[in-house]
Amino acid sequence: MPDLQDDRVEYWTNYYAARPASVQIMAQRSSKYIHYITQELERRNMPTELALLPFVESAYNAKAVSSAKAAGLWQFIPSTGTHYNLTQDWWKDERRDPVQSTHAALNYLSYLHGFQDNDWHLALASYNWGEGAVKRARDRNANTGLGTDYLSLRMPKETRDYVPKLQAFENIIRNPARYGIKLPHVADQPYFEKVSNTHDIDLDVAARLAEISVEEFRELNPSFQRNVLLDEHASQILLPKHKVTAFKRNLKNYQGELSAWEGYTPAPGESLASIADKYGISLDKLKSLNGYGPKQSVALSSRTLMVPRNSGAPAGITPNDIMAPAINTAAPAMLASNDNVARASATSPARVSAPAPSPALNNRPVMASASAVSVDPLADIIYSRSNNAGLTAGVRAVPVAASSTAVSAAASRSAVYKRPAVEVAVKATAKPAVRTASLTKPAPKADAKKKVSVHKVAKGDTLYSLAKRYNTSVQDLKALNNMSNTALKPGVSLRIPGAGSRG
Structure with a gap:
């Protein structure tokens, strides 16, 4: 992809360079997914710089959800996700699946590239603004004798900044030392492996069998909307590659129940009350567990219910006990890069007011040369194989420096912007190391006063x-x-x- 030469690139490069803690956090998040995405881009002969697009879209947070209901690394809205065959139901939302959403996003970008006369900058503008909107803008310019390239078009400020933001991340990751940024070491090898699931299994049990934390399991499998995976859904789970052998061994040797829940497919017209009675659970609890309203009395035969595996439901279960954790949409946004726009050509253009650059940034160096030598492995994953073999020279691993720098709020948005950005909560302090969960949980201490x-x-x-x-x-x-x-x-x-x- 050709570099974009524009003043907005300098602005956004300075903007991100002034926020090294945020860039480090996003780069650390990317470490689980970026190798896979880059491989898929190479396989399709697409520019590997596109592996940086989730930095702009979601801050590389696979669980990110915007108030406009755009979700996942690539921020698909429901309608576009459906068009690209991403399942969205009560059990699963594949817009958050790192593998399925990547296939869908690259299919979409490939289509947009062809639709916009093989121009990647226009394809990216279409991904943000809508293919129809970009086409109409090009036609207007053509009819008046003006240029039809990205920089010549009149477009919303959100879209005007979209490609410059991507170029800014490219500049920084290509040569982070130039901007005073240290990035995490990201190994140039697959992080995860797909494993077929042939059991009803609770997510926390699957995590323990894989000897990883539940948090890491959810980061790799954010599409699952419930705390149990059903065999009948024929799901694949993603596990760290180095943990797959342990998972299979532990699963084979596991003697306990894999899940406290099982699936039940209602017959047409079957009442919820009769199902609740059959499984020894209160009607209200059955409804709350399965997302039914208080006035609904008949089960949907098209949707599998979650019911207790043994007679009687565990006491005190609430919907939160069996729901995946909600995404925090109220915390300050990480960066102004998290501007997620519904990709429909019929929608009104979104507008964003960009923050003014700090005066202290005016003398910072910008726009790394295309021939600059990489000093970070993350750049090598993206550039070394298909773009520029010379960038692999002098590579060294640079660890992430723990930082307590608070992350600044996102750019203010004008009142006419109808689709607010994803709000991503970021802790200001360094994250403690995750302890590997054991296969057996220690018992909490009983109250000494109880008989x-x-x-x-x-x-x-x-x-x-x-x-x-x-x-x-x-x-x-x-x-x-x-x-x-x-x-x-x-x-x-x-x-x-x-x-x-x-x-």
């Missing part, structure tokens, strides 16, 4: 029935007995908190 008795499990006993009998909760029973699932074996002795048996 403890013992119950010998009989056939037909469930944690739910015992919790009711002894006037306690399923959670307390599991905690006191160091249980990671709800399965009970007859003859086993359970410790019971308190002595409040109801007989």
